[in-house]
Amino acid sequence: MGKVWLGSMKDNHDTAPPSSQPDAPLSQEKWLESASQDQQRSFKDRWVKPLTKNIPKSWKRRLRYWAGYPAYFWKLVSNSVYDFRRFNKWSSADGKQSLREHYRAWIIADYHKIEKALAFSNPRTGFGKVVLLRLMEHTDYYIEQFSVDTSVLCAADVLLAYQDFHETRQAQPALPGLVEKAMAWKQASKTPDKDDGRTGGVIACTRESIHARGKIDLQAFFSSRHSVRQYAPDPIDAGLVDQAVRMAQRTPSVCNRQAPKVYVYLDPEERKQVIRCQKGNAGFGDQATGVLVVTADTRAYFSVGERYQAWIDGGMFAMSLVYALHSLGIGSCCLNWSVEKAADRELRRVTGIPASECVIMMLSIGHLPESFVVAQSHRKPLDSVRIQGRGTPSK
Ligand SMILES: Cc1cc2nc3c(=O)[nH]c(=O)nc-3n(C[C@H](O)[C@H](O)[C@H](O)COP(=O)(O)O)c2cc1C
Numbered sequence: 001m002g003k004v005w006l007g008s009m010k011d012n013h014d015t016a017p018p019s020s021q022p023d024a025p026l027s028q029e030k031w032l033e034s035a036s037q038d039q040q041r042s043f044k045d046r047w048v049k050p051l052t053k054n055i056p057k058s059w060k061r062r063l064r065y066w067a068g069y070p071a072y073f074w075k076l077v078s079n080s081v082y083d084f085r086r087f088n089k090w091s092s093a094d095g096k097q098s099l100r101e102h103y104r105a106w107i108i109a110d111y112h113k114i115e116k117a118l119a120f121s122n123p124r125t126g127f128g129k130v131v132l133l134r135l136m137e138h139t140d141y142y143i144e145q146f147s148v149d150t151s152v153l154c155a156a157d158v159l160l161a162y163q164d165f166h167e168t169r170q171a172q173p174a175l176p177g178l179v180e181k182a183m184a185w186k187q188a189s190k191t192p193d194k195d196d197g198r199t200g201g202v203i204a205c206t207r208e209s210i211h212a213r214g215k216i217d218l219q220a221f222f223s224s225r226h227s228v229r230q231y232a233p234d235p236i237d238a239g240l241v242d243q244a245v246r247m248a249q250r251t252p253s254v255c256n257r258q259a260p261k262v263y264v265y266l267d268p269e270e271r272k273q274v275i276r277c278q279k280g281n282a283g284f285g286d287q288a289t290g291v292l293v294v295t296a297d298t299r300a301y302f303s304v305g306e307r308y309q310a311w312i313d314g315g316m317f318a319m320s321l322v323y324a325l326h327s328l329g330i331g332s333c334c335l336n337w338s339v340e341k342a343a344d345r346e347l348r349r350v351t352g353i354p355a356s357e358c359v360i361m362m363l364s365i366g367h368l369p370e371s372f373v374v375a376q377s378h379r380k381p382l383d384s385v386r387i388q389g390r391g392t393p394s395k
Pocket residue numbers: 013015225226227228279280281333334335336337361374375376377
């Protein structure tokens with residue numbers, strides 16, 4: 001299909017001005033009069049139209065397109081450079097690891113590689129030598145350079161689980177001395193018990209146990225969630241937001257590195273300042289009794305292939321957060337952060353969100369009013385979304 005010459009499009013998430021301040025209605029004559037005055041005043045009508053009136057419409061569209069192209073191109077390049085610089089500066093994809101977060105990302109990714117393999121139906125004994133060596137090197141360095149945290153504890157428990165797996169199979173692990181190493185890490189994290197409450201390794205499950213806890217009427221749950229753009233004035237309890245965030249923390253993330261974060265604004269003055277930075281909430285944002293900003297930490301990523309991972313991990317986390325809030329009876333509306341660098345800088349200035357984090361989106365939140373309306377937001381037909389593989393038999 002040929003290119004459609006649309007010219008520039010305004011950000012399609014900008015919402016209409018609030019209906020609470022309607023313009024005074026104009027009579028038809030007044031409206032025509034003011035419209036014609038506007039037209040008379042227009043530079044385009046005075047100068048551009050007479051000069052271009054003999055040019056065919058399709059040419060005009062092309063001319064408009066090409067006239068706007070340099071500005072568009074520059075905007076795209078400079079905004080891409082803005083994103084590139086963040087990833088280049090803060091991720092460890094270039095091979096330089098200097099920050100605590102860089103080492104933590106490697107430790108989590110590596111211990112998770114081991115526990116992931118232990119969750120296969122038939123793991124090969126003696127697997128993972130390279131990963132274990134790297135995990136030990138990084139964790140020892142981490143303990144030496146930075147304070148101990150749960151990533152060290154999890155790494156220790158994964159080593160113990162790996163050792164247990166080999167013991168039950170009466171097989172040799174890939175490396176000797178794993179239990180000693182794990183115990184040293186546990187000592188460092190002041191949790192010297194070998195078997196108490198493991199934080200790494202595998203969890204035994206049965207179909208029954210998973211079904212018993214997971215079989216809920218998700219269809220009703222999903223279809224009862226709507227983007228809510230009307231809120232009750234009652235303040236939101238911070239504990240309720242914490243509960244939702246804890247639930248959202250169950251969201252999968254690449255190698256379980258858990259880059260997403262949530263900034264919570266419940267204070268009226270603060271949330272007003274934050275939501276003012278977003279352009280898609282006109283008409284309802286001022287009613288929200290809370291504003292959340294979801295970000296993802298670029299320091300958790302260590303390869304060029306992961307240059308867009310922040311948006312994937314962050315987007316999935318945001319979705320879980322929306323559903324978690326819904327389950328707690330709190331209404332929310334996702335607010336896009338599809339912005340250019342100036343707006344992004346302004347939000348960081350207002351909130352102090354560090355340059356190492358990508359801003360994913362905002363959420364306006366609030367208790368539900370007694371009765372209200374939501375947009376229908378009709379969904380596309382299934383066939384336009386679910387594309388069958390070629391091997392799928394036709395019905
Ligand atoms: C990333 C993202 C950004 C969004 N931004 C806005 C926004 O700025 N303003 C708004 O009113 N709605 C926004 N929405 C809400 C969508 O319009 C809404 O999710 C969609 O129409 C489906 O409706 P539903 O959420 O009620 O099912 C956004 C949704 C997403 C996922």
